[in-house]
Amino acid sequence: MEIKEQVRQFIVSNFYVADPVAVGDETSLLDQGIIDSTGVLEVISFLESTFGIVVADEEMLPDNLDTIGRIAAFVGKKRA
Amino acid sequence: MSEDERVRRAYAEGRVRFLDLDLEIAPGALVPRRETELLARTAIGLLAALPGDLRVVDMCCGSGNLACAIASFIPQSHVWASDLTDGCVAVTRRNVARLDLGARVTVTQGDLFAALAGSGLEAAVDVVVCNPPYISTGRLEKERKELLDHEPREAFDGGPYGLTIHQRVVREAPPFLRAGGSLLFEIGLGQERQVDVLFRRATSYTATVHEKDADGHVRVVMAKKV
Numbered sequence: 001m002e003i004k005e006q007v008r009q010f011i012v013s014n015f016y017v018a019d020p021v022a023v024g025d026e027t028s029l030l031d032q033g034i035i036d037s038t039g040v041l042e043v044i045s046f047l048e049s050t051f052g053i054v055v056a057d058e059e060m061l062p063d064n065l066d067t068i069g070r071i072a073a074f075v076g077k078k079r080a
Numbered sequence: 081m082s083e084d085e086r087v088r089r090a091y092a093e094g095r096v097r098f099l100d101l102d103l104e105i106a107p108g109a110l111v112p113r114r115e116t117e118l119l120a121r122t123a124i125g126l127l128a129a130l131p132g133d134l135r136v137v138d139m140c141c142g143s144g145n146l147a148c149a150i151a152s153f154i155p156q157s158h159v160w161a162s163d164l165t166d167g168c169v170a171v172t173r174r175n176v177a178r179l180d181l182g183a184r185v186t187v188t189q190g191d192l193f194a195a196l197a198g199s200g201l202e203a204a205v206d207v208v209v210c211n212p213p214y215i216s217t218g219r220l221e222k223e224r225k226e227l228l229d230h231e232p233r234e235a236f237d238g239g240p241y242g243l244t245i246h247q248r249v250v251r252e253a254p255p256f257l258r259a260g261g262s263l264l265f266e267i268g269l270g271q272e273r274q275v276d277v278l279f280r281r282a283t284s285y286t287a288t289v290h291e292k293d294a295d296g297h298v299r300v301v302m303a304k305k306v
Binding site for chain 1: 241270
């Protein structure tokens, strides 16, 4: 399964998502209230355990984590 | 009285009560909230059980409410109170002078623990207390924007996920804490699992302990340096 789909499944299974179909690759997870200060570290733990990467504190940024597309790109870059 | 009314009244009167202390307050510094008394009481209880002279850091000190409360209730303590902004440092200095605590409260200014570089406190601090900004930037611009009507953004804005300052303090505190020294945070509602994870990822702390308010919400998270 590609990274985007693994991330999407994790998010819709572990966070409140009113309409999973409406969460596109570029939907802001912050703006939609899906991931905020009560969830971001769960996402990081998932990425680290699933994809074998280590996310540094300074990488915990919306630029890397705010959409499924950005998360997939970030994971891809870390694994390269 | 609503929180908004309490804030407006505190600024109008220039005074606020925190525990049993009468503190000065001024625009540029957060009006101490009632929930922060839980962090103060928890720190005071912890320090009261420790022997000898005690070194305490109040990081992100705001108006100096935690520093002044700890110095007032724990006579064998010396507290270093630090904040980034001119407004907070000025109000803290006035409160320290007002309560005649100048011999036991040192006020510093800087970017978190950079303010304590060269202070000789490395590996010597018994307790760090920190009530950091912990509201996410997005919430502060939307559902909590009323907070900025009277008080400074720096007092609330915890970065994109509301955890930026917690994260930095967890990382920067260990060089200053003695082995067995404690770091105590106030947290926002529902943030305890995230702050637990921050401590766990740092690997230099014991398991966390939570303190709850009267409504059963965790508002203080603490851990000791291993």
